[in-house]
Amino acid sequence: DAGVIQSPRHEVTEMGQEVTLRCKPISGHNSLFWYRQTMMRGLELLIYFNNNVPIDDSGMPEDRFSAKMPNASFSTLKIQPSEPRDSAVYFCASSSRQTRSGANVLTFGAGSRLTVL
Amino acid sequence: AQTVTQSQPEMSVQEAETVTLSCTYDTSESDYYLFWYKQPPSRQMILVIRQEAYKQQNATENRFSVNFQKAAKSFSLKISDSQLGDAAMYFCAYRTNQGAQKLVFGQGTRLTINP
Numbered sequence: 001d002a003g004v005i006q007s008p009r010h011e012v013t014e015m016g017q018e019v020t021l022r023c024k025p026i027s028g029h030n031s032l033f034w035y036r037q038t039m040m041r042g043l044e045l046l047i048y049f050n051n052n053v054p055i056d057d058s059g060m061p062e063d064r065f066s067a068k069m070p071n072a073s074f075s076t077l078k079i080q081p082s083e084p085r086d087s088a089v090y091f092c093a094s095s096s097r098q099t100r101s102g103a104n105v106l107t108f109g110a111g112s113r114l115t116v117l
Numbered sequence: 118a119q120t121v122t123q124s125q126p127e128m129s130v131q132e133a134e135t136v137t138l139s140c141t142y143d144t145s146e147s148d149y150y151l152f153w154y155k156q157p158p159s160r161q162m163i164l165v166i167r168q169e170a171y172k173q174q175n176a177t178e179n180r181f182s183v184n185f186q187k188a189a190k191s192f193s194l195k196i197s198d199s200q201l202g203d204a205a206m207y208f209c210a211y212r213t214n215q216g217a218q219k220l221v222f223g224q225g226t227r228l229t230i231n232p
Contacts (some may be wrong), residue, residue, distance in 0.1 A: 029219055043208065043222040056219065089160060095218065105152075106220055108162035
């Protein structure tokens with residue numbers, strides 16, 4: 001398995017521009033999570049999906065952020081318009097609720113480092 | 118809401134020695150999971166070890182072991198025979214087994230290995 005695949009690895013953009021981050025979860029995993037990591041706030045959950053349905057988006061900072069999961073193998077996190085304070089590493093992770101012995105492990109992608117100038 | 122606290126922002130240890138990283142958490146639940154993740158400079162989040170709250174036996178993975186004290190809500194990570202490749206940020210994390218399956222992370226501990 002190729003693991004959780006995120007793109008782009010690095011993104012540098014100017015304030016006001018639209019940013020789209022992409023994620024392909026591990027095949028067979030039915031939960032997908034978007035986390036943001038900053039020095040000041042650490043790792044924060046932005047939103048997560050179960051079976052492609054958003055379950056909890058209470059961590060989404062504001063209306064400028066939106067996330068979609070049109071199918072089981074793809075998700076996007078969009079920021080429009082972007083601001084310098086959005087600069088962070090954005091992680092996607094997936095998991096599968098299977099038997100007790102193999103359940104509840106989140107596998108993370110390599111992250112997308114976003115810099116907004 | 119559950120919270121996870123790592124009280125040691127930084128730790129250092131001599132190569133081949135043993136180091137223990139601390140973690141405490143707050144929850145009213147009885148069924149949950151605890152994890153330690155490692156984040157090296159590559160920034161990849163790597164699972165180190167996992168503990169199910171219903172198991173009394175402490176989890177071990179080669180040189181990594183935990184001391185799980187459920188009543189005290191403590192979950193420390195012991196790294197034996199430290200190696201240079203162990204240098205990283207280490208995050209403690211909590212996950213309920215009821216409803217929301219999200220991970221709640223501590224602030225992290227930066228571990229330095231001195232040669």
